[in-house]
Amino acid sequence: MxxxxxxxxxxxxxxxxxxxxxxxxxxxxxxxxxxxxxxxxxxxxxxxxxxxxxxxxxxxxxxxxxxxxxxxxxxxxxxxxxxxxxxxxxxxxxxxxxxxxxxxxxxxxxKTLDGIERPAIAGQIPNASGGATTVLDLGANVDCTAEHLLQFAVMGSALVSVLNNKESPSVGLLNIGEEVIKGNEVIKKAGELLRSAAKSGDLNFYGNVEGNDIFKGHVDIVVCDGFVGNVALKTSEGLAGMIGGFLKAEFSKNIFTKMAAIGAYSVLTALKNRVDHRRYNGAALLGLRGLVFKSHGSADVLAFGNALNRAYDAARNNLLDRVQVRIAHAAPLLVPAEVVQ
Amino acid sequence: MxxxxxxxxxxxxxxxxxxxxxxxxxxxxxxxxxxxxxxxxxxxxxxxxxxxxxxxxxxxxxxxxxxxxxxxxxxxxxxxxxxxxxxxxxxxxxxxxxxxxxxxxxxxxxKTLDGIERPAIAGQIPNASGGATTVLDLGANVDCTAEHLLQFAVMGSALVSVLNNKESPSVGLLNIGEEVIKGNEVIKKAGELLRSAAKSGDLNFYGNVEGNDIFKGHVDIVVCDGFVGNVALKTSEGLAGMIGGFLKAEFSKNIFTKMAAIGAYSVLTALKNRVDHRRYNGAALLGLRGLVFKSHGSADVLAFGNALNRAYDAARNNLLDRVQVRIAHAAPLLVPAEVVQ
The missing domain is CATH 3.40.50.10950 (Rossmann fold)
Known part of the structure; x- marks a missing residue:
């Protein structure tokens, strides 16, 4: 039970x-x-x-x-x-x-797990593959070190392997375009740590990704600090809301567009389902000595039910133990740099 | 001429x-x-x-x-x-x-203008009001101080007042949700500086905004560091691309959806126009002693023409002088904090 x-x-x-x-x-x-x-x-x-x-x-x-x-x-x-x-x-x-x-x-x-300094919030954003990309941190930590980002990557990998049944989910490090200076010092160092973790078999590190890659679905997990992750999430919600509002207004403009909406009903419903964040409701608070899931505040019955499902799946599949095992395995990399020296 | x-x-x-x-x-x-x-x-x-x-x-x-x-x-x-x-x-x-x-x-x-340490890239993102929100920095500066963010706000205000004919455009500071710890130290300090600038009449500061506000259109300008701005821009492009690709695939699925697409043609065209970044092509490199505009690399003839138009408008309306005047007026606030003390 x-x-x-x-x-x-x-x-x-x-x-x-x-x-x-x-x-x-x-x-x-x-x-x-x-x-x-x-x-x-x-x-x-x-x-x-x-x-x-x-x-x-x-x-x-x-x-x-x-x-x-x-x-x-x-x-x-x-x-x-x-x-x-x-x-x-x-x-x-x-x-x-x-x-x-x-x-x-x-x-x-x-309290936090051994080896974890900062718990993170991991949520899902629907992508073009028909599934969702897990993004963390979504807002718990406004300033992160490279070591924190590595911890997020390890915890996110455990989460996705448990809840999405992927043994070795891929991790992308959120960065900015190749054509501009590639990231700040924290991001560059995080990249090094993630490459080391990939070498020691603790992670499946894909490399740097950009904001648009969140929606492509070629990486399972995108890691970033909580400020950037929150902006990316809210920006997506804002744009999806704008497009939804626009389609609604345009299709109800007159009798012709209303008829067109009936014809387009199946497509519009499919679009709504695809970008429906209710399907992906239930963000995990990772790094704690216990499982806690956060539902969107505006959740309806369907959405809140999905958050309950995720908590149930996580508990049934021993997410906590599996995060702990992965963290322990990656422990040598998780030690803050200043301690190593 | x-x-x-x-x-x-x-x-x-x-x-x-x-x-x-x-x-x-x-x-x-x-x-x-x-x-x-x-x-x-x-x-x-x-x-x-x-x-x-x-x-x-x-x-x-x-x-x-x-x-x-x-x-x-x-x-x-x-x-x-x-x-x-x-x-x-x-x-x-x-x-x-x-x-x-x-x-x-x-x-x-x-070279840079007096009082400007870091030039910034200011681009436009279409919003629900039918216009566009000017966002800067979009990727020139991966690490910014509070003073840099203030400089961006002053320069962005000059840009929008010149190119969009708004005497006193409003400025929002990009931050994360109220329900989480509100921003890091840089953002908090930038908020203070922006409030001071508003008091001295150098800026029309709206306050903190979140990622979704970029698309609402209730502020003219959104200020953030280049890392965050670039992620917000690319995330929006990624989501718009995903939705566009989805609609295209769904509407060409079978004879019925193809007929529905004909019916929905006017609405889909209107949506395409609304989120068409070609209409807003031409980002300004602000803070230099000369006007430089950057077109999107993938620009077509229409889009590149819009970048040329923006450069022309900026030159004809003396953007450079007007940025310089605003910067000079706000100079006491733009001095780095350590120099003031």
Missing amino acids: ITVAVDCMGGDHGPKVTLPACREFLERHADAALILVGLPEVFAGFEHPRARIVTASEVVTMDDPLEIALRKKKDSSMRVAIQQVKDGQAQAAVSAGNTGALMAISRYIL | ITVAVDCMGGDHGPKVTLPACREFLERHADAALILVGLPEVFAGFEHPRARIVTASEVVTMDDPLEIALRKKKDSSMRVAIQQVKDGQAQAAVSAGNTGALMAISRYIL
Whole structure:
């Protein structure tokens, strides 16, 4: 039995989305149980033989500063859910709440794995191959050293090998065009470390990639610092939103375009599915001594269900152990340069 | 009469694209003249009363390392074109060649303006308002200080006020989501400098923006370091390419989707126009003592013509003087912090 703890209060819609998603999840997975965490009143009428309710008295809001979330709201649904993982009651936790708070609380309660200085957020971006490219870090670390980027590469490889069933997924280092000065000092050094890791068999390093390569699908994982990764993610969301909005407006302009939309329905639906981030919802917080998945705040029932699925798959396939093994194997490379000298 | 020097050899297609674009440009602008620079043989049969041919014996290739382009190929078409600006023969230069080489040669020959430590590349990205957002830096500077970002903001404001006829264009500082730690030290300090510049009337500072805001069109200018800007640009190109490729493949799948494509033709054409980067081709190299515009390497005749138009508009509207005036006015803020103390 795999048990996942769910922060039912998080996200833009809270229990209205999380509870139906939890019910559907339990119906999909006969070997899964859930620990539902939230304010007592939201569970009125919710019952399931494989769901246990744990109440919390507070909720972390999207606007809560880290300090409030971490030091003041000690009985928040988010924190209580993560505590279930710490206490061994659950193998993974899922929340759609405030990302910064989720990372800070997870780190405080679960601690980081040996050899990992900075946990990272790994999410999926749909690509032209019909699958998705895993990108990390998406915003947990605004400044990274070359060693951090190597750690991200090792953790990302473990994640993709577990969740996407690829034994040796390829890793690209996000850099800028060949025609301009190729990267800053951190990127150049990260490239060296990644090449060393490839030589020692710890990684399948593809080489440098550029922003457009995220969508080509010829690498499984793209590694970058959290500032760059967050900008790439938000930029993609912005452009996809603009194109979606444009198509909607143009196709509803007049009777002719409305008829055209009916004709084009199958294609437009296929496009929507392809770029639908709901299918890829559920970013992993990697590098912690416990599994935590972050759902998009705006997730609907389908999207939140996918985040639950990913947490379940990760737990069932021992992601934590497999990250740990890979990290241990790559340990000689992960030691900060100044210590080696 | 406005004279623009053109590196006719640059870009993926060289003279096959640049020469027809030059001819059309001369037909559009009766008060413009061109200095066409290239290998002698490419001009066979090209004549125009307002075009003067200046030959060069070398060509900078897309793969040339900076040192080769700068130190070895002293008679390259790129360098000779920029030299025309230096010598006062032309008011602006345009090239579709190697960006790194163009920046390095421009900087070496023209030098930077007083108060500017780092020239930047400012390009346009189409947005939902139907116009375009000017983004800089797009890749000239991989590491930037807060002062550099302020300089970019001042120069970008001058560019947009001249080319888009906006007296006081708004500037956003590219940052990451509120829900994560808000930016690194450089970004935080840049925010302070930009707020000071807004107070002293040197800038219309909107505040922090995220990657998706580039496409919303509620700010005219987005400022970031060259690494982040390049990733944002390439990511957008990659996603637009993926969606375009997807629509093409889906609409040509079978007879029904092909018929649907005919019905949807007007909408698809409108979408193509909206995200068509050819319309916004022509990035400005800002901060130099002379006007240089960079065309996309893959530009066709239409796109290269737009780069020529932008160079012409910039020259006709005294962009150089106006950048200089704005820089001088903002000078007290542009002094590096350590000098002030």
